[in-house]
Amino acid sequence: MNKQEAQQRIAELTDLLNQYNYEYHVLDNPSVPDAEYDQKMQEIRKLEEQFPALVTSESPTQRVGGEPLDAFQKVQHNVPMLSLGNAFGAEDLRDFARRARQGTDAPISYVCELKIDGLAVSLLYENGRFVRGATRGDGTTGEDITSNLRTIRSMPLTIKDTETIEVRGEAFMPHQSFLKLNEQRENNDAEPFANPRNAAAGSLRQLDPKIAAGRNLDIFLYGVGEWESQTLSSHSERLTYLKELGFKTNPEWKKCETIEEVIEYVEYWENERPNLNYEIDGIVVKVDNLDQQDELGFTAKSPRWAIAYKFPAEEVITILREIELS
Numbered sequence: 001m002n003k004q005e006a007q008q009r010i011a012e013l014t015d016l017l018n019q020y021n022y023e024y025h026v027l028d029n030p031s032v033p034d035a036e037y038d039q040k041m042q043e044i045r046k047l048e049e050q051f052p053a054l055v056t057s058e059s060p061t062q063r064v065g066g067e068p069l070d071a072f073q074k075v076q077h078n079v080p081m082l083s084l085g086n087a088f089g090a091e092d093l094r095d096f097a098r099r100a101r102q103g104t105d106a107p108i109s110y111v112c113e114l115k116i117d118g119l120a121v122s123l124l125y126e127n128g129r130f131v132r133g134a135t136r137g138d139g140t141t142g143e144d145i146t147s148n149l150r151t152i153r154s155m156p157l158t159i160k161d162t163e164t165i166e167v168r169g170e171a172f173m174p175h176q177s178f179l180k181l182n183e184q185r186e187n188n189d190a191e192p193f194a195n196p197r198n199a200a201a202g203s204l205r206q207l208d209p210k211i212a213a214g215r216n217l218d219i220f221l222y223g224v225g226e227w228e229s230q231t232l233s234s235h236s237e238r239l240t241y242l243k244e245l246g247f248k249t250n251p252e253w254k255k256c257e258t259i260e261e262v263i264e265y266v267e268y269w270e271n272e273r274p275n276l277n278y279e280i281d282g283i284v285v286k287v288d289n290l291d292q293q294d295e296l297g298f299t300a301k302s303p304r305w306a307i308a309y310k311f312p313a314e315e316v317i318t319i320l321r322e323i324e325l326s
């Protein structure tokens with residue numbers, strides 16, 4: 001096979017393997033057996049060994065980077081990554097709705113999302129390629145953890161939209177991965193992680209991407225920061241668009257026309273929470289219409305158009321789950 005043919009075959013394999021990866025890690029619905037995925041990964045690795053000049057950063061072989069970093073670079077968030085005010089009961093949610101109604105004339109509809117208990121991250125794509133990943137940090141300055149975020153299999157290395165778009169979400173460690181990791185750590189006399197959030201944060205702060213690659217991290221995307229075109233008019237349309245682009249969005253989000261509907265959603269998930277295979281610490285409630293979000297604006301550190309309804313701490317349930325699995 002000459003270089004030209006190898007380049008053609010590498011491109012074919014890259015598209016195929018990225019599709020298989022998407023089906024397995026985002027749709028949870030693989031169309032080919034693992035053996036076929038492994039066989040094609042073997043084939044592209046061999047071709048890239050024969051023709052090193054043909055290796056591109058989008059190749060599925062490049063998910064797990066090379067050398068460990070010496071330190072993380074700082075990243076400035078041009079659009080601040082804000083935190084959320086809290087609500088602890090239905091009345092707090094009704095107060096939130098009352099305040100929102102004072103800030104805008106049109107009727108308000110909401111979007112409710114499970115509040116994933118992980119690490120808020122920012123993913124920057126340029127010309128359809130993942131170019132930089134960062135932690136939220138203090139909201140304006142985060143750390144560049146691109147090489148670690150690349151290792152999250154459910155995160156696409158390329159998307160079909162070629163404009164500059166910064167996507168935001170929560171990186172997390174699913175329960176099964178957390179329990180398995182702590183089992184390994186205890187077998188190696190290492191300190192177990194207290195909870196999946198700490199485990200995810202600790203994994204993404206490793207300077208060696210090979211360590212993060214072994215931690216079975218996952219990610220749900222829930223918003224955008226910088227975006228060249230900003231043509232959509234609601235948050236729910238954004239969630240739909242992110243899914244179309246191939247991002248993993250949490251399937252449980254719901255558009256609610258009234259705050260009473262929001263309260264029903266919150267009560268449902270307070271009961272349903274133990275049946276999830278990842279940690280949530282509440283529900284995020286957002287005003288859906290983006291113009292209304294702009295009208296409502298922000299306080300010093302959080303939006304007036306969003307609030308976090310907090311569930312009581314889940315330590316007890318986590319311990320019970322460990323007992324049940326041991």
Ligand SMILES: NC(=O)c1c(N)nc(OC2CCCC2)nc1O[C@@H]1CCC[C@@H]1O
Nearest residue numbers: 082083084113114115116120170222284
């Ligand atoms: N953890 C989450 O699942 C989550 C979410 N589903 N949606 C948002 O929306 C942002 C947008 C404006 C302010 C918060 N934030 C979330 O988590 C935040 C990020 C920073 C602090 C919280 O963890």
